Amino acid sequence: MRFFDGDAQPLNPTDPVEQRKSEFFHFAISELQKVEAFYRTKEKESGARIKQLRDQLYVMKRRRGDEVFREDMKKKKGFPTNGRQPGLLERVKENMIELATFAPGPNSQALRQMPPTPTLTSMPSVSERRRDFVPKQFEDEDIPYPEAKRKLRTALQEFYRSLDLIQGYAELNRTAFRKLNKKYDKNARATEELRFVRDYVDKSHFVRSTVIDGHMKTAEDLFARYFEQGNSKAALTNLRARKVKDESMSTFWNGLLVGTGFVFAIQGLISGVRHLFNEDLDHDEQKVVASHLQLYGGYFLMLCLFWLFCLVCWVWTITKVNYPVIFEFDPAHSLDWRKLAQFPSFFTLLFGVIFWLNFSAMYGGRDLFLWYPVILIALSLFIIFLPLPVWHHRSRKWFAYAHWRLLMAPFYSVEFRDVFLGDIYCSLSYSISNIELFFCVYVNGWDEPEKCGSSQSRLMAFLSALPPMWRAIQCLRRYYDARSFFPHLANFGKYVATIFGIITLSLYRIDRNEMTLSLFIFFSTFNTIYSSFWDIYMDFRLAQKKAKYYLRDVLAFTSHRLYYAIMIVDPLLRMTWVFHVVWTHNIQHSSIVSFVIALIEILRRAAWATFRLENEHCANIANNKASRDIALPYKILSTEEEEEEEEDN
Structure with a gap:
């Protein structure tokens, strides 16, 4: 028996059951239309974005080719001059180009022989004359090739991730409509199962469209050609989202470091307070102890706020607040809150040990007693700003650059x-x-x-x-x-x-x-x-x-x-x-x-x-x-x- 017609109207308007069925299908169709509209919008945006990225990569390839060509000509005793000696301005310009040009690497050498970038099958190829843009170069805004390459690499990775999210959105909604229809069939005792899915969902654009698949294939090909020397396997590895790792060991080490650090810090605090109210010490020495405690107090507050930030990151994680997007973290190198907590955990241990040495152990006598705050601050700054590729160096670099932007606030867009x-x-x-x-x-x-x-x-x-x-x-x-x-x-x-x-x-x-x-x-x-x-x-x-x-x-x-x-x-x-x-x-x-x-x-x-x-x-x-x-x-x-x-x- 048919329970709804093509327009989801009740077969018997006076029957309350039929009215409920009609209301249900009106609701389902309205939700399907919302999904369709959103999917088409994102599909259109992704088409415009892949075109932008292809054009940007084309400009990068052309500029790098020009740089490599100039480098080759310099090796052959300079640019051709048609029998004319270069003037002063030309020589200055050539010297500036020479200083700004990087030695060609394997990717740069391959750019000269690289065939034209393939286009999407849904977007017909057009000649250079008929393209809807013209490259515009500003000599005072030229960006170095390594920086442009890094930005385009990150942009392509983020674009691929957005395509993956769109695919997940389509699959999630198809599954949702399927479960909704199965629940309806069970309660309404429908004779035909999943009819709404067959007649509406499976025929919808977000289910049948392969445009996003084409964009993903194009992005994979672009990434392989421009950044992995044609290695498709390496391109897929760098483009696809990382699997969530088990961070149990990070949690264990964080707990061990924090527990040890707090034991030392509490013992150091007890000894410091005893020194502060020790009647055997003169007034000046008590003032020295009070100043030490004030310095350690300032460090402790920064450490405490760091810990609270990690705790808040945990809250955002369990409540699905997408804070990496808000802070614009690099998805390939962003830290889980447990890995991020490694920093305050280690600094808690460092703080506790030095605090304890300063007041409890009294190691090194009075001369060293005065210098423990310097040791603590120097070690902390050294670890945070260490310019070596160790211990989450990309995150530390992001942290340092954020502080630079804060100090130079008038000169950067906020x-x-x-x-x-x-x-x-x-x-x-x-x-x-x-x-x-x-x-x-x-x-x-x-x-x-x-x-x-x-x-x-x-x-x-x-x-x-x-x-x-x-x-x-x-x-x-x-x-x-x-x-x-x-x-x-x-x-x-x-x-x-x-x-x-x-x-x-x-x-x-x-x-x-x-x-x-x-x-x-x-x-x-x-x-x-x-x-x-x-x-x-x-x-x-x-x-x-x-x-x-x-x-x-x-x-x-x-x-x-x-x-x-x-x-x-x-x-x-x-x-x-x-x-x-x-x-x-x-x-x-x-x-x-x-x-x-x-x-x-x-x-x-x-x-x-x-x-x-x-x-x-x-x-x-x-x-x-x-x-x-x-x-x-x-x-x-x-x-x-x-x-x-x-x-x-």
């Missing part, structure tokens, strides 16, 4: 990692201000270290305000690029309020003026209200009136209580500056309070990071973004754009 790293350092003002204490005590030979504290140093205030300065500069750069007052200049005002709060607190600690204390309370109150609203409405995108539960249309976490909790906890944890006002008169208590406030701020920042990335992930879901958009190295204009540029000139 990316998400720049914003995130800048906000992270805003929560590490205690650790950054210790830079002044570190150099001050060692330059003065540890004589009167109390003169290097916050009550004596204006430089410490500047260093504390440095992270919000970076973020303020980033906001100005975003305004320069986008020419939009909101949100960039509005966000700039938030960080200006933060800077004034830090400066007024430092001025009050130095001159003990009630006016500066009042200014500190004013700016801190204003900043707390401003930043809390910004976190909730901008960074988290919560409290939307038209959204369900007054939260957000798309949510990554299943529990709504988490979102309500962060809207309460985040503003409360931003009010810890009140403790500065309460205990600001006692210098010793002020130091302890500053450390506790910094620790609370780190915990708040970890919670902030969790929901900040969750919001970004949900925005990517709304924008149908599941892979990175790799910037291509060459600027290639279409024919229409070229004609417009010539008219402008």
Whole structure:
């Protein structure tokens, strides 16, 4: 018996069972149409992208061929001059080309004999004259061949990964419709099984189309030709996603290192506190111990935030928040959260051992006692910035480059990692201000270290305000690029309020003026209200009136209580500056309070990071973004754009 017609209309409109069947098939067809529309859109985008990549590779091949040709001509006593001696400008240009040209490798030598790149069968080949673009070269924007090759290699790998995701999307939806139809057949006791799948799903474009398969084959061929010297097997190995490895050993070593490090650190802390309150030590020696503890405290806070970031990565992993795409990690070399935790695990052991040697073992006497913080910091910086291909060197390189971009904020377009790293350092003002204490005590030979504290140093205030300065500069750069007052200049005002709060607190600690204390309370109150609203409405995108539960249309976490909790906890944890006002008169208590406030701020920042990335992930879901958009190295204009540029000139 037929249970629905071709238009999914009920055979008997008065029968409630038939009406339910009709509603079901209307729903199924509407969902199928959504899948079809999305798949066609992605298929069209992938076609445009593979064409872009082919054109970029063609330009790279041609440019490298020109470089190799010039190199060969130089070996034959220079370029042909038609009997004319080259002028000064020509000789300077030739010398610059010689300096910028790399020695041809095996891939470069093969480029000269490489046949034309094959095109997709669905895209007919056209002559060079009729192509819809013309290569446009800018002498002041020429990109070196190795860098262009690296970018195109990464772009092709990411494109192949996006094609794999599209294939998975099609297969997943076909399976979903099949299971949906089987569930319907079972409950409706249908005489014909899987009829909806046969009549609708199997005839749909996303099931029958082979365009994505063709794109994948073309990408494999391009990768083999340009990057693997024609080795298809090596190309497939580099293009296909890595299998998830068992990280049990990483977890074991992380636990072993952390446990050992904490045992040493706790013993060192107990000994340090005993030295601090030891009546046998004179006042100056107690000040030295207090300064040591403050330096170690700054290091511990950075280590603690590193650990919290690894913990948050674990939360993102189990909740399917695609943070590698948000941070634009290289998929071929991105670290699992357990591998990433190897860094703080090792530094925990290093911190604990040196902390214990400094206070418990007292190894090396007083002379070495003063230099243990230097040893700790020097070893840490050496390991992080070691320019050798060992211990996840690509991740360490990414980390170092991210810091370079932060330092040079005015000269780079702002990316998400720049914003995130800048906000992270805003929560590490205690650790950054210790830079002044570190150099001050060692330059003065540890004589009167109390003169290097916050009550004596204006430089410490500047260093504390440095992270919000970076973020303020980033906001100005975003305004320069986008020419939009909101949100960039509005966000700039938030960080200006933060800077004034830090400066007024430092001025009050130095001159003990009630006016500066009042200014500190004013700016801190204003900043707390401003930043809390910004976190909730901008960074988290919560409290939307038209959204369900007054939260957000798309949510990554299943529990709504988490979102309500962060809207309460985040503003409360931003009010810890009140403790500065309460205990600001006692210098010793002020130091302890500053450390506790910094620790609370780190915990708040970890919670902030969790929901900040969750919001970004949900925005990517709304924008149908599941892979990175790799910037291509060459600027290639279409024919229409070229004609417009010539008219402008």
